[in-house]
Amino acid sequence: MRHPRRLAAFLAIGWLLAFVACDTLLTESPDPGEVFDGPIDGLSDELNRMFVRGDGNFEKVFTVAGGLGPIFNQPGCESCHPADGRGTPALALVRFSVGSDLVLLLGGPQLQDKAIPGSKPETLPDGVDTSLRLPPPVFGMGFIEAIPAATIISLADSLDADGDGISGRVNWVLPADFVPESEIGGGSGWQVGRFGRKASVAALIEQVVTAYHQDVGITTGSTTISPSGSNVTCRSPPCVAIT
Numbered sequence: 614m615r616h617p618r619r620l621a622a623f624l625a626i627g628w629l630l631a632f633v634a635c636d637t638l639l640t641e642s643p644d645p646g647e648v649f650d651g652p653i654d655g656l657s658d659e660l661n662r663m664f665v666r667g668d669g670n671f672e673k674v675f676t677v678a679g680g681l682g683p684i685f686n687q688p689g690c691e692s693c694h695p696a697d698g699r700g701t702p703a704l705a706l707v708r709f710s711v712g713s714d715l716v717l718l719l720g721g722p723q724l725q726d727k728a729i730p731g732s733k734p735e736t737l738p739d740g741v742d743t744s745l746r747l748p749p750p751v752f753g754m755g756f757i758e759a760i761p762a763a764t765i766i767s768l769a770d771s772l773d774a775d776g777d778g779i780s781g782r783v784n785w786v787l788p789a790d791f792v793p794e795s796e797i798g799g800g801s802g803w804q805v806g807r808f809g810r811k812a813s814v815a816a817l818i819e820q821v822v823t824a825y826h827q828d829v830g831i832t833t834g835s836t837t838i839s840p841s842g843s844n845v846t847c848r849s850p851p852c853v854a855i856t
């Protein structure tokens with residue numbers, strides 16, 4: 614041994630790390646209820662079961678036999694929102710329109726750039742406006758849904774009248790026809806927008822149904838979307854029921 618003293622020093626540091634500094638050098642696992650992709654503490658059994666069911670659906674990778682496509686962007690939610698988090702630029706999707714016209718008959722408003730065997734991926738029509746969208750993190754959506762509409766309305770401050778450097782206004786949007794009136798953000802008339810870019814969607818169920826439909830090519834059996842409002846049609850095997 615040419616450097617016994619150096620070896621001794623290394624060993625000593627090793628012991629020190631093992632016994633003294635573990636809790637300061639290593640990260641600790643968070644308490645249950647504090648992880649972003651887990652349920653919050655204190656949910657009822659029924660809500661915990663709903664969480665597990667939803668989480669399973671979110672992780673699911675769809676296959677052709679399971680209803681994927683015919684055209685789609687990715688085969689499942691987690692493909693774009695890994696661990697319920699933000700997607701990378703490679704996962705960005707393209708929406709297109711001509712001004713405010715969503716050009717449904719040209720395949721708008723989203724470019725599905727992948728297809729199952731026997732179908733063709735979409736290509737961008739000429740002369741359309743495009744918008745590149747990065748997948749945002751999706752944890753905490755239930756908290757956004759739980760904010761009373763009146764609170765959001767009362768916090769609106771479009772001209773920064775209170776001088777705190779933050780301005781914002783409510784985006785009033787019409788929910789899709791299939792959103793039940795009992796859902797937060799559902800009902801007739803204009804509702805407070807909460808989800809998606811510039812809070813353009815009022816109800817979480819609408820955001821999710823649209824994601825299945827436009828991003829994964831899955832038409833959910835529990836809702837009907839008018840074929841004229843879609844460029845993905847339900848095919849055999851029949852529509853998948855996502856509950």
Ligand code: HEC
Nearest residue numbers: 686687689690693746747748749808809810821824825828
């Ligand atoms: C191809 C990528 C992609 C896939 C697959 C995808 N998403 Fe998204 N998701 C996005 C993008 C991009 C946005 C931002 C949309 C926008 O700009 O309006 C988004 C937004 C969302 C939001 C709103 C987040 C917020 O802050 O308001 C939710 C909720 C969501 N997705 C759920 C899902 C679910 C559920 C699935 C599976 C059925 C899914 N997503 C599949 C790309 C994807």
